[in-house]
Amino acid sequence: xxxxxxxxxxxxxxxxxxxxxxxxxxxxxxxxxxxxxxxxxxxxxxxxxxxxxxxxxxxxxxxxxxxxxxxxxxxxxxxxxxxxxxxxxxxxxxxxxxxxxxxxxxxxxxxxxxxxxxxxxxxxxxxxxxxxxxxxxxxxxxxxxxxxxxxxxxxxxxxxxxxxxxxxxxxxxxxxxxxxxxxxxxxxxxxxxxxxxxxxxxxxxxxxxxxxxxxxxxxxxxxxxxxxxxxxxxxxxxxxxxxxxxxxxxxxxxxxxxxxxxxxxxxxxxxxxxxxxxxxxxxxxxxxxxxxxxxxxxxxxxxxxxxxxxxxxxxxxxxxxxxxxxxxxxxxxxxxxxxxxxxxxxxxxxxxxxxxxxxxxxxxxxxxxxxxxxxxxxxxxxxxxxxxxxxxxxxxxxxxxxxxxxxxxxxxxxxxxxxxxxxxxxxxxxxxxxxxxxxxxxxxxxxxxxxxxxxxxxxxxxxxxxxxxxxxxxxxxxxxxxxxxxxxxxxxxxxxxxxxxxxxxx
Amino acid sequence: xxxxxxxxxxxxxxxxxxxxxxxxxxxxxxxxxxxxxxxxxxxxxxxxxxxxxxxxxxxxxxxxxxxxxxxxxxxxxxxxxxxxxxxxxxxxxxxxxxxxxxxxxxxxxxxxxxxxxxxxxxxxxxxxxxxxxxxxxxxxxxxxxxxxxxxxxxxxxxxxxxxxxxxxxxxxxxxxxxxxxxxxxxxxxxxxxxxxxxxxxxxxxxxxxxxxxxxxxxxxxxxxxxxxxxxxxxxxxxxxxxxxxxxxxxxxxxxxxxxxxxxxxxxxxxxxxxxxxxxxxxxxxxxxxxxxxxxxxxxxxxxxxxxxxxxxxxxxxxxx
Numbered sequence: 114x115x116x117x118x119x120x121x122x123x124x125x126x127x128x129x130x131x132x133x134x135x136x137x138x139x140x141x142x143x144x145x146x147x148x149x150x151x152x153x154x155x156x157x158x159x160x161x162x163x164x165x166x167x168x169x170x171x172x173x174x175x176x177x178x179x180x181x182x183x184x185x186x187x188x189x190x191x192x193x194x195x196x197x198x199x200x201x202x203x204x205x206x207x208x209x210x211x212x213x214x215x216x217x218x219x220x221x222x223x224x225x226x227x228x229x230x231x232x233x234x235x236x237x238x239x240x241x242x243x244x245x246x247x248x249x250x251x252x253x254x255x256x257x258x259x260x261x262x263x264x265x266x267x268x269x270x271x272x273x274x275x276x277x278x279x280x281x282x283x284x285x286x287x288x289x290x291x292x293x294x295x296x297x298x299x300x301x302x303x304x305x306x307x308x309x310x311x312x313x314x315x316x317x318x319x320x321x322x323x324x325x326x327x328x329x330x331x332x333x334x335x336x337x338x339x340x341x342x343x344x345x346x347x348x349x350x351x352x353x354x355x356x357x358x359x360x361x362x363x364x365x366x367x368x369x370x371x372x373x374x375x376x377x378x379x380x381x382x383x384x385x386x387x388x389x390x391x392x393x394x395x396x397x398x399x400x401x402x403x404x405x406x407x408x409x410x411x412x413x414x415x416x417x418x419x420x421x422x423x424x425x426x427x428x429x430x431x432x433x434x435x436x437x438x439x440x441x442x443x444x445x446x447x448x449x450x451x452x453x454x455x456x457x458x459x460x461x462x463x464x465x466x467x468x469x470x471x472x473x474x475x476x477x478x479x480x481x482x483x484x485x486x487x488x489x490x491x492x493x494x495x496x497x498x499x500x501x502x503x504x505x506x507x508x509x510x511x512x513x514x515x516x517x518x519x520x521x522x523x524x525x526x527x528x529x530x531x532x533x534x535x536x537x538x539x540x541x542x543x544x545x546x547x548x549x550x551x552x553x554x555x556x557x558x559x560x561x562x563x564x565x566x567x568x569x570x571x572x573x574x575x576x577x578x579x580x581x582x583x584x585x586x587x588x589x590x591x592x593x594x595x596x597x598x599x600x601x602x603x604x605x606x607x608x609x610x611x612x613x614x615x616x617x618x619x
Numbered sequence: 620x621x622x623x624x625x626x627x628x629x630x631x632x633x634x635x636x637x638x639x640x641x642x643x644x645x646x647x648x649x650x651x652x653x654x655x656x657x658x659x660x661x662x663x664x665x666x667x668x669x670x671x672x673x674x675x676x677x678x679x680x681x682x683x684x685x686x687x688x689x690x691x692x693x694x695x696x697x698x699x700x701x702x703x704x705x706x707x708x709x710x711x712x713x714x715x716x717x718x719x720x721x722x723x724x725x726x727x728x729x730x731x732x733x734x735x736x737x738x739x740x741x742x743x744x745x746x747x748x749x750x751x752x753x754x755x756x757x758x759x760x761x762x763x764x765x766x767x768x769x770x771x772x773x774x775x776x777x778x779x780x781x782x783x784x785x786x787x788x789x790x791x792x793x794x795x796x797x798x799x800x801x802x803x804x805x806x807x808x809x810x811x812x813x814x815x816x817x818x819x820x821x822x823x824x825x826x827x828x829x830x831x832x833x834x835x836x837x838x839x840x841x842x843x844x845x846x847x848x849x850x851x852x853x854x855x856x857x858x859x860x861x862x863x864x865x866x867x868x869x870x871x872x873x874x875x876x877x878x879x880x881x882x883x884x885x886x887x888x889x890x891x892x893x894x895x896x897x898x899x900x901x902x903x904x905x906x907x908x909x910x911x912x913x914x915x916x917x918x919x920x921x922x923x924x925x926x927x928x929x930x931x932x933x934x935x936x937x938x939x
Contacts, residue, residue, distance in 0.1 A: 195819075207819075210816075211813075211815070211816045211819045211820070212813070212816055212820070213808070213809045213812035213813045213816050213817060213820075213879070214812060214813065215808065215811070215812035215813070215879035215880050216805070216808055216809060216812055216879075217623075220805055220808070220809075221820075224805060224806070224809055224817075224820050224821075224822065225802060225806070225820065225821045225822060227802055227805065229802070232801070233796070233800040233801060234800050234801060234802065234805070236800075259623060275820075
């Protein structure tokens with residue numbers, strides 16, 4: 114699929130050309146182009162970490178770009194701060210309602226812009242101003258009530274009313290429907306269509322595919338920091354869209370590893386029966402056997418992480434049973450799971466996994482110390498020996514064991530997360546997005562590593578948004594949709610196409 | 620009634636209920652005379668608490684109030700012995716209060732240190748400064764003290780409004796105007812309600828924080844001036860622990876310690892409830908002074924429990 118639609122520069126509202134951005138250890142955006150036309154709703158899609166929010170932050174001045182240029186109505190513009198963006202008529206409404214719930218609607222709409230007389234605020238005129246702003250969205254509510262007393266949908270609309278200036282040219286809506294029900298979403302879409310008719314270019318970020326087709330005129334897809342493509346919504350079939358989001362790289366890895374799949378049998382090490390939690394995950398069955406890799410596939414928000422956390426006890430289930438080696442687990446907590454030899458490697462290694470300031474050795478030892486309890490400390494020589502073993506086994510590229518983890522590259526940080534788990538010699542390892550944000554080379558190494566671990570008799574669960582990775586490593590794949598396990602496939606059935614069909618609900 | 624007036628209504632109800640209860644049990648209690656005395660006796664605490672209301676509304680805390688009251692009082696007395704007119708020293712000390720508060724606010728925002736620690740340091744420094752000025756109680760002998768004491772507005776039914784109460788009511792009205800009719804006031808509520816959102820909505824955080832603590836410094840210094848004039852003396856230990864009384868008055872007045880919710884007018888009634896409890900127990904005669912603290916403590920506790928459930932019931936905070 115190519116670049117469709119008119120690119121006559123006179124109809125372009127905003128244009129980003131060759132925008133790149135690098136964070137320490139991660140290439141977040143790689144020469145991304147994005148073109149928004151006046152009066153269109155443009156959906157920006159991509160899995161978590163694809164670079165959507167980085168791109169938007171650059172457009173709205175919240176982040177500086179490394180290279181590339183931005184043109185507004187054909188003229189190059191410099192956007193270095195959020196104030197610059199606002200002055201140019203680029204407004205943003207974030208996923209979290211960024212208003213003050215303890216203030217009235219009027220106060221929220223007029224904060225720092227209240228009309229004044231003799232230095233004192235004229236609340237009468239402020240109310241009129243607030244009503245006028247809401248009127249543009251055809252919203253009639255009591256502006257003297259506290260914002261927090263309204264449902265989230267109304268709060269969201271008030272946030273849009275505040276963001277909309279008379280001269281707004283571009284409106285960015287970041288996951289605006291995440292906490293709305295169907296009716297509320299419909300109301301928001303109606304307003305988006307109204308605004309579009311005023312010539313405003315609307316960027317709509319979401320992970321609800323259905324909604325994209327309801328409201329978007331064109332769709333752009335980002336993956337791993339690259340623009341995969343842009344197409345009119347009417348000309349882009351759903352299946353193709355999902356495969357654009359999930360990707361088809363790593364075919365080489367797939368080929369190399371396809372032969373090494375294991376045949377596992379015997380009793381499951383970890384088995385969930387009807388395990389679930391209301392509003393988090395519909396009850397599901399899953400079994401992990403020694404020497405077997407089970408993949409968890411599904412789009413963002415489908416319940417991948419939740420499933421892993423339920424199995425680990427980090428989310429407390431309210432129904433069902435969990436069996437370890439055939440015995441039912443009575444109490445659910447990460448501490449108990451660790452004692453059973455179940456380990457969880459979280460998705461966000463910075464927030465949940467690693468302590469950036471500590472050295473490689475200290476981070477790896479955290480895993481062991483947690484298992485042994487703090488009373489029984491590990492002697493320094495023992496620590497050095499174990500760390501060296503891990504560095505060699507996982508080929509962690511670090512000059513020595515005493516380098517702070519934060520200074521390693523993304524792929525090597527991920528290996529340290531794995532090392533930390535492995536040093537405690539677990540029976541079951543739950544990996545959430547083991548290859549998130551690392552480059553293709555390191556990616557292949559991590560995938561190979563997962564296969565090797567499995568061959569050594571570990572039971573593995575891999576939750577991933579990278580379909581090819583799952584196809585490459587999994588003996589069985591559980592497919593999730595809307596927080597429900599919809600299918601489990603094994604052997605020759607595990608193909609990209611099958612999984613995509615199941616995810617799309619076809 | 621709008622839900623945000625509920626805490627204020629609750630405070631006023633408790634005040635009226637206590638006052639009527641006193642009137643039922645004790646002769647002469649339910650009178651403008653008693654009311655006037657409660658206002659006059661507690662004026663300095665209520666004045667300081669008005670400033671604290673802004674600090675707490677913004678989600679902060681100010682522990683330096685009691686020491687400020689002591690320092691201002693003892694310095695005024697000392698300057699009096701050097702021949703200063705009390706009004707002249709009051710102007711200088713009020714300016715000092717503003718400056719001291721502004722410094723605290725700047726440090727809190729610029730260094731990103733918790734208000735609790737910064738103002739705790741302020742508490743120690745000012746109390747130490749009190750002892751630098753004088754180790755003993757110093758009388759204020761200037762004739763102005765007498766003039767100040769004589770000014771009063773008669774109330775119907777034999778009571779009167781003393782000069783300290785008049786000053787308190789005037790600065791209360793000013794504070795209400797600041798809180799509800801200036802951008803600064805709305806920004807204070809916004810910062811306390813959701814700081815992150817306030818930043819994104821363009822509230823100048825540093826300027827507002829500095830102004831909040833400067834205002835707090837002004838009001839607590841004014842509390843010190845009124846206390847010194849009311850007692851016609853300065854004492855280095857004066858005001859010890861009064862920061863906690865002021866915070867109690869603010870909380871009883873319906874302001875949430877977490878910030879963002881509350882009203883300046885409530886603080887007046889909060890302070891008067893504390894004064895009323897003390898007066899009731901003194902009227903009783905058979906109970907000793909310890910019961911004042913115990914009753915205040917129980918009431919404060921009940922109030923916070925009620926507030927918690929109120930807040931929960933109309934869910935004005937997103938993450939409760």
